[in-house]
Amino acid sequence: MMASACGFSFVTQARRRRSRMLKIMAVYSVHLRGEGVSSLADAVFIREGFARSAFLFGPVWLLHHGLWLTAGLWVAGAFSLLAMAGLGVLSGAAALTIALLLEALLGLEANRLLERKLQARGRRLAAIVAASGLDEAESAFFRRGDALESSVSTTESREESA
Numbered sequence: 001m002m003a004s005a006c007g008f009s010f011v012t013q014a015r016r017r018r019s020r021m022l023k024i025m026a027v028y029s030v031h032l033r034g035e036g037v038s039s040l041a042d043a044v045f046i047r048e049g050f051a052r053s054a055f056l057f058g059p060v061w062l063l064h065h066g067l068w069l070t071a072g073l074w075v076a077g078a079f080s081l082l083a084m085a086g087l088g089v090l091s092g093a094a095a096l097t098i099a100l101l102l103e104a105l106l107g108l109e110a111n112r113l114l115e116r117k118l119q120a121r122g123r124r125l126a127a128i129v130a131a132s133g134l135d136e137a138e139s140a141f142f143r144r145g146d147a148l149e150s151s152v153s154t155t156e157s158r159e160e161s162a
Contacts, residue, residue, distance in 0.1 A: 025130045028137040029115060031123040043126070044118060045137055046111050055107030062106075067113055077102065 027048040032039040054061040059078075062071035078099070085095035115125075127144070131137035 025132055026137070028129045028131065028134070028141075029111075029125055030127040030129060030137075030141050031115070031118045032126040033121075033123045040142070043138075043141070044123065045129075045134060045141075046114050046118075047134070048111055050107050051110035052107065054110035055103050058103055058106055061110065062113075065114060065117070067117060070113060074102075074106075 028045045029048060031044045031046065033042060051061070059071050059074045062068075062074060081090070081095045081099055084090040085092055090098070119125075127141060129137045129141050131140050
């Protein structure tokens with residue numbers, strides 16, 4: 001009885017160690033509006049990598065994030081695929097394959113679209129943070145001294161040159 005309890009404990013500890021070692025780290029880009037300490041309050045974190053929700057929900061995801069032009073182009077492309085399949089220009093299998101490939105492309109590039117939108121609205125890329133989740137990425141970014149220093153030093157250097 002004692003050996004099985006020890007064996008169970010050893011197996012549990014080994015699993016915990018393995019899960020800690022296999023912890024998947026995500027990369028987040030941090031975007032700030034303006035300079036200085038006040039810009040840190042409205043920092044935007046975007047997870048880099050494949051966006052499953054964009055892949056699954058395509059145009060709905062685009063509309064939800066305010067990417068109106070891209071959503072319009074997406075719907076126009078979908079209708080043109082349907083029209084080509086209906087007219088016999090494309091087979092149904094070819095149209096489905098093209099649609100799935102376009103969905104995969106959107107999943108791969110969705111976060112880049114969000115970054116471009118933020119850049120167009122005056123936000124700048126402030127940092128790249130690796131963390132296992134959004135909460136951890138936020139705490140890692142705000143814990144870093146250089147995040148605050150770079151925002152303050154950029155503001156001070158601009159004030160000196162003016």
